[in-house]
Amino acid sequence: MDHHVKGGAPCNQSSEELDEMDLRRGPWTVDEDFTLINYIAHHGEGRWNSLARTAGLKRTGKSCRLRWLNYLRPDVRRGNITLEEQLLILELHSRWGNRWSKIAQHLPGRTDNEIKNYWRTRVQKHAKQLKCDVNSKQFKDTMRYLWMPRLVERIQAAAAASGGASSTTTTTAATASTIAYHNQDYNMDSIGSGQFNMLTQPNMNNNCNNYGNFQINQSSYTTENSSTAASSDSFGTQVSPISDLTDCYNYPINQGNDNNNTNQVYYQPNTNQVAYTESLISPGGYFSQGLNFQAMDQDNQWMDGGDASDNLWDMWFLQQQLMN
DNA sequence: AAAGTACGCAACCGCCCCCGG
DNA sequence: GCCGGGGGCGGTTGCGTACTT
Numbered sequence: 001m002d003h004h005v006k007g008g009a010p011c012n013q014s015s016e017e018l019d020e021m022d023l024r025r026g027p028w029t030v031d032e033d034f035t036l037i038n039y040i041a042h043h044g045e046g047r048w049n050s051l052a053r054t055a056g057l058k059r060t061g062k063s064c065r066l067r068w069l070n071y072l073r074p075d076v077r078r079g080n081i082t083l084e085e086q087l088l089i090l091e092l093h094s095r096w097g098n099r100w101s102k103i104a105q106h107l108p109g110r111t112d113n114e115i116k117n118y119w120r121t122r123v124q125k126h127a128k129q130l131k132c133d134v135n136s137k138q139f140k141d142t143m144r145y146l147w148m149p150r151l152v153e154r155i156q157a158a159a160a161a162s163g164g165a166s167s168t169t170t171t172t173a174a175t176a177s178t179i180a181y182h183n184q185d186y187n188m189d190s191i192g193s194g195q196f197n198m199l200t201q202p203n204m205n206n207n208c209n210n211y212g213n214f215q216i217n218q219s220s221y222t223t224e225n226s227s228t229a230a231s232s233d234s235f236g237t238q239v240s241p242i243s244d245l246t247d248c249y250n251y252p253i254n255q256g257n258d259n260n261n262t263n264q265v266y267y268q269p270n271t272n273q274v275a276y277t278e279s280l281i282s283p284g285g286y287f288s289q290g291l292n293f294q295a296m297d298q299d300n301q302w303m304d305g306g307d308a309s310d311n312l313w314d315m316w317f318l319q320q321q322l323m324n
Numbered sequence: 325a326a327a328g329t330a331c332g333c334a335a336c337c338g339c340c341c342c343c344g345g
Numbered sequence: 346g347c348c349g350g351g352g353g354c355g356g357t358t359g360c361g362t363a364c365t366t
Contacts, residue, residue: 027334027360049351065352066335078333101354116355117333125331329365336358342351 024058028067032057036064037072070111077109081118083158087151089115090123090143 024032039055045068048061057064070076081089085107092103100112100119107115123143127134130142 025336047351060336061351062337062353063335070334098355112354113334120356121332327366329363331363332361334358334360337356339354339356341353344350345348 022058023060025063028071032059033067033072036068040068066113070113075109076111078114081110081114083151083155085110086118087148087155089118090148090151093119093123094140094144 035055035057039051039057043051043054045051045065048065050061051057052059052061052064055064059067071078088107089103092106096102098116098119100116104110104112104115124134127136127139130139132139132142
């Protein structure tokens with residue numbers, strides 16, 4: 001698609017100027033991407049307005065910057081938000097609110113835009129379903145006491161299922177949790193490092209599936225034998241690349257992240273061993289309110305792909321918790 | 325099969341801050 | 346101190362696609 005939309009002047013430029021300069025808006029073409037990449041490869045980034053002019057791009061500097069940062073950067077990661085990343089986003093958002101760029105700094109390769117989109121499309125959706133404000137204490141408590149512990153359970157379960165983790169699903173309360181987050185090396189064999197190598201592929205998921213190696217060294221969560229957590233991840237040994245908050249209460253697992261736009265240009269990320277350590281969990285533990293998730297797991301397939309009645313039950317339960 | 329709806333996400337917009345002249 | 350350009354950030358929009366009826 002080749003939009004050539006006019007109107008809506010960017011900063012400091014009138015629409016007449018835009019017309020005069022024949023600036024383009026809308027989706028970027030492969031040629032434009034290539035031009036931008038090559039220019040930055042030779043001249044570096046920054047001074048975006050002059051960059052756009054010098055490179056011959058009929059785009060605003062802001063548009064170039066955004067395209068580069070959110071899409072073309074070699075180390076940018078897009079696609080499935082892992083369970084670990086979801087947990088991080090929830091935690092960091094509870095700390096900082098809508099400070100997307102700040103949150104993004106703690107998720108290597110993720111952009112503020114993607115995190116913001118995730119929050120709006122996933123988290124806010126659930127707040128809406130629960131008929132409460134996303135900024136309300138009730139909703140924050142729901143995240144803290146329901147969703148985040150479940151995410152941790154699933155992370156642990158996935159790690160245990162993979163056979164490479166020493167953690168168990170039975171843990172005791174501890175003072176703090178330290179989560180080490182390591183990127184795996186990306187396969188650069190086919191593309192050669194240090195250059196901008198373009199490859200067109202239907203999606204990037206293959207590059208992301210094994211991305212997270214999320215270790216929970218200590219846990220504040222008391223989950224005990226969570227059979228559901230172990231079985232809820234239909235993707236077996238991997239930390240599910242396809243998941244979101246929906247399956248925290250029996251909504252069908254989102255099969256989104258289609259990224260099937262074969263016209264787009266993707267890059268193999270070349271992030272190498274980006275280590276992240278963050279003390280995430282507050283000493284009090286998420287289960288301080290004594291919610292019996294195990295019982296819910298067994299009786300109601302908590303977080304699993306239940307049927308409609310399960311959904312209703314879970315919604316009812318959540319609302320009861322919010323009432324308390 | 326077609327129409328309607330919901331969803332995900334790339335891109336844009338406007339505001340703001342910083343910094344150099 | 347003022348001004349203008351560059352850049353960052355959060356909010357919003359609109360399109361393509363998946364899903365539902």
